[in-house]
Amino acid sequence: MAKRIYLNLDLCCGCRSCAAACAYGHHLQLLLGHSKMGREAELPLHCLHCEQPACAAACPNEAMQKQEDGLVLRSHFKCVGCRSCAVACPFGVIQPDLAKQIVPKCDLCADRLAAGERPRCVQTCTSGALTFEEIDQQVVEEGKNLISARILANFIGRRR
Amino acid sequence: MVTTHCLFCSLGCPVGLRAGGIDYQGPLCTRGHYNLELVNHPARLRAPLIGKRKVGWEEAFAFIRQELKLFAPESIGIVVSALSSNEDAYMAAQLARALRISNISAAGEESDLEAYEGDSWEVEGAALATEEDVESAEALLIVGDLLTRAPVLSRRVNKVKYGKRGNKIIVVAPDRNRTAWFATRHVQVDPGTEARLLCGDDPALNEFNSASSGAILFVPGKNKARNDLCAYFCKRLSVLSPSKKYAVYYMFGNTEGVSTVLRREGAGIISYSKLLDKIESGEIKALLSFGGDVLPPRPGLRLLKFSARTDFFNGSSMLDSENSVVLPLASHLEAEGSYTLGEGRYEHLRPVAPAAGAKTNAEIISLFLGEAFSREGIRRVIKEEKIARTVDLQEKIKEAEQITPAAGISPENITHFGNNLLVKNFFWYRANNKNG
Numbered sequence: 001m002a003k004r005i006y007l008n009l010d011l012c013c014g015c016r017s018c019a020a021a022c023a024y025g026h027h028l029q030l031l032l033g034h035s036k037m038g039r040e041a042e043l044p045l046h047c048l049h050c051e052q053p054a055c056a057a058a059c060p061n062e063a064m065q066k067q068e069d070g071l072v073l074r075s076h077f078k079c080v081g082c083r084s085c086a087v088a089c090p091f092g093v094i095q096p097d098l099a100k101q102i103v104p105k106c107d108l109c110a111d112r113l114a115a116g117e118r119p120r121c122v123q124t125c126t127s128g129a130l131t132f133e134e135i136d137q138q139v140v141e142e143g144k145n146l147i148s149a150r151i152l153a154n155f156i157g158r159r160r
Numbered sequence: 161m162v163t164t165h166c167l168f169c170s171l172g173c174p175v176g177l178r179a180g181g182i183d184y185q186g187p188l189c190t191r192g193h194y195n196l197e198l199v200n201h202p203a204r205l206r207a208p209l210i211g212k213r214k215v216g217w218e219e220a221f222a223f224i225r226q227e228l229k230l231f232a233p234e235s236i237g238i239v240v241s242a243l244s245s246n247e248d249a250y251m252a253a254q255l256a257r258a259l260r261i262s263n264i265s266a267a268g269e270e271s272d273l274e275a276y277e278g279d280s281w282e283v284e285g286a287a288l289a290t291e292e293d294v295e296s297a298e299a300l301l302i303v304g305d306l307l308t309r310a311p312v313l314s315r316r317v318n319k320v321k322y323g324k325r326g327n328k329i330i331v332v333a334p335d336r337n338r339t340a341w342f343a344t345r346h347v348q349v350d351p352g353t354e355a356r357l358l359c360g361d362d363p364a365l366n367e368f369n370s371a372s373s374g375a376i377l378f379v380p381g382k383n384k385a386r387n388d389l390c391a392y393f394c395k396r397l398s399v400l401s402p403s404k405k406y407a408v409y410y411m412f413g414n415t416e417g418v419s420t421v422l423r424r425e426g427a428g429i430i431s432y433s434k435l436l437d438k439i440e441s442g443e444i445k446a447l448l449s450f451g452g453d454v455l456p457p458r459p460g461l462r463l464l465k466f467s468a469r470t471d472f473f474n475g476s477s478m479l480d481s482e483n484s485v486v487l488p489l490a491s492h493l494e495a496e497g498s499y500t501l502g503e504g505r506y507e508h509l510r511p512v513a514p515a516a517g518a519k520t521n522a523e524i525i526s527l528f529l530g531e532a533f534s535r536e537g538i539r540r541v542i543k544e545e546k547i548a549r550t551v552d553l554q555e556k557i558k559e560a561e562q563i564t565p566a567a568g569i570s571p572e573n574i575t576h577f578g579n580n581l582l583v584k585n586f587f588w589y590r591a592n593n594k595n596g
Contacts, residue, residue: 011318013338015311020193024182040341123184124193127314 002070003134005046005108005122012129014042018121022106025120029099031106032121035092044121044130045093047072047106055105058088064105074105162512166192167243167413167492170502171310177493177512189311198491199513205488206517217519221527224485228446233260237435237444240422241451242268242412245497245509248521249418252450253425255528262428263444265435266418267451269411271387273432275380276419278388279395279408286395288504289375289405295319299328299371301397303354303390304379305337310409313377317342328371330364332357334383354381355389358397369401376406407503413492417500448528451489451521487524490515495522 022032033045053072056064063078064085074085079102086094086103095104109119117123122132161183165172168191175196176183182196198204208220215223228236238261240252249266256264266273294300294316307314320327321342331343334351347364349357358365368374378394380387391408398406410416422429430438438444492499494515498508519527 010322011314013307013311013314013342015189015307015314017187017189017193017311020190021184021188024193024197120184123186124188126187126189126311127318 003132004049005119006131006133007044007046008129008131009037009041009043010129011127012041012044013127015126016042017124017126018044018130021120021124025109025112029104030095031104033093033095045091045095046121047093047108048091049108054088054090055085055094058084060084071108071110072105073107073110074103076102079103164493164509164512165499165501165507166196167499167501168192168195169310170408170410170413170415171312172413172499172501172505172507173312187312187315196493199493204518205486207488209486211484217527220485220487224528227484228259231446234262235443235445236261237263237265237438237447239265239267239432239435239447239449240418241449242266242272242410242415242418243492244418244451244521245414245492245495245499246417246421247497248451248525249421250425251522251525251529253422255525256428258529263430263435263438264422264428265430265432266415266422267432267449268415268418269380270433270436271380271382271385272410272412272415273419275378275387275391275408275410276415277431278391279416280419280423281388281392281395283392283395283399285399285402287398287402287405289377289407290503290505291316293373293405294375294377294407294503297371297373297375298324298326299330299368299374301330301332301365301368301374301376302339302343302379303332303358303377303394304381304385305333305335305339306331306377306379306409307339307342308337309379309411313409314342328367330368332364351383352385355386355393358390358393365397369404373403374405376404378406378408380408380410409502413501414499416502417498420500450525488518489524490518490520494518495520497522 016034019030019032019034023030035043035045037043049070049072053064053066056066056072058064060082061078061080063075063080064072065075066072081098081101081103083096083098083103085105086096093106097104109117109121112119118132122130161176163174163176163185166175166188173188173192174185175188175192176185182188182193207214208217209215210220210223236259238252238256240249244252253264256262289297294313297320300317300320302317307317317329317339321329321344328345329343330345330347331340332347332349332354333340334349334354336346336348340346345364345367347357347362376394376397378391380391394406394408398404408416435444439447492509493512496508496510498506500506
């Protein structure tokens with residue numbers, strides 16, 4: 001079963017250690033963004049590695065591709081820095097700022113995963129807010145139902 | 161992979177280092193990440209500088225010797241950075257004694273050193289809070305913005321907050337800061353009046369005292385927080401009920417160790433703020449700094465502001481700086497030393513990387529000592545001192561007479577503070593040139 005990064009906002013103290021570790025591991029290319037939630041908390045913007053990635057669909061050069069193991073990875077060679085994926089991403093986790101002429105994209109620290117270790121951001125999290133856990137299939141199904149219900153409700157509301 | 165410790169605050173988190181860079185053993189904050197980068201920084205200083213001009217070590221020391229002759233010992237000051245090890249502080253104190261310099265002080269965050277003053281006032285029965293004490297506490301009393309200074313502690317704070325129903329986190333701070341967001345109770349005081357609250361009869365304090373076990377965590381503040389009084393009253397609070405313990409978190413790793421060693425060894429130790437006042441009034445004209453500005457210049461440091469006022473400013477530094485003479489300094493990853501960290505911990509670090517071109521603090525100070533003594537004659541100085549400083553100096557002379565020649569201070573010989581081997585190495589130059 002594949003593993004993903006989970007965030008518990010109750011624990012997060014907004015120290016940005018995850019962003020620092022990310023920059024360190026990826027040759028000072030900041031793949032992990034941050035957004036402020038009011039004045040109280042900061043939200044690390046992790047890539048969710050969607051089942052049907054909009055960024056991959058939007059990419060004109062097939063640089064973004066979903067791998068067999070479920071990771072959505074960006075090719076260094078194919079990416080031309082057109083920012084189509086940043087526009088397409090519904091969660092806003094791909095930042096429009098280019099680094100070295102290409103778009104920064106979370107690769108879930110594939111080198112560390114191959115070595116059997118956790119991603120850098122999870123390893124360095126000071127408060128224990130970030131965890132690396134297996135995908136709970138039940139939660140996924142519930143989420144799908146919620147999304148479909150929301151779309152349906154929205155649809156009905158518009159028809160009226 | 162080698163394991164060492166980050167020393168950029170007194171928490172001292174363990175860090176793993178690989179050939180490529182940092183590996184992540186455990187939680188590490190942004191400050192630790194980016195300061196450890198200085199070791200492999202492209203702008204790292206590899207040769208001494210005299211006014212932006214690269215020179216050799218011998219030329220630099222000839223220049224320093226020539227310049228120092230122009231100043232009386234009363235107008236020379238020595239600062240030892242709070243990032244240097246206990247041994248370095250000891251050797252700097254010896255240097256001050258040899259040069260008859262009466263102005264020696266630990267350097268670092270001014271508020272921290274103020275707090276250390278209060279922390280050193282003796283109170284009977286005060287106990288330091290260890291890691292387990294903080295995690296198992298039922299109530300935390302946090303004075304100041306703890307999580308901004310040491311975000312790694314948020315793991316422990318969270319353990320207390322979500323560990324058991326009814327656990328309390330009381331934060332005393334003037335502003336609604338990051339730590340206050342975690343608090344179950346935030347006591348908002350006027351800036352600088354934390355000490356008044358701690359010695360008074362506040363409902364928040366009663367709530368804290370009613371818990372069966374607790375820890376008082378104090379972070380020195382910048383806004384005239386009466387840091388010394390705060391540290392003192394935190395200590396007093398921990399005495400009032402025996403289940404409460406206290407800890408002070410400093411900005412620089414070895415603030416406590418350097419200050420303690422200098423106080424014990426330094427003949428003319430003065431407080432850091434007093435030294436800065438002396439620079440401001442023009443009483444101190446030349447300044448020697450050891451352990452240097454290892455951190456990049458920050459506007460808050462008064463020392464950097466005043467360095468322009470001194471006629472001669474020698475500093476050891478990892479990066480280029482505004483000093484008259486800059487000596488390339490090895491970081492704590494490249495030198496051996498012992499450090500007194502917060503929470504009563506004591507770490508002995510071994511070098512994990514070679515210092516290319518740079519010299520460790522101990523080597524620089526021993527070079528200084530060599531210069532000073534070859535001119536004045538070590539034996540005369542020590543003998544004169546002996547009259548005033550009684551027994552232990554006599555023992556040191558005996559040890560010095562027994563030593564074998566050594567080619568400098570080797571890592572095996574530098575052990576923790578108070579070891580005689582260090583004293584032996586302190587006299588290594590004497591064995592090298594017997595006529596000197």
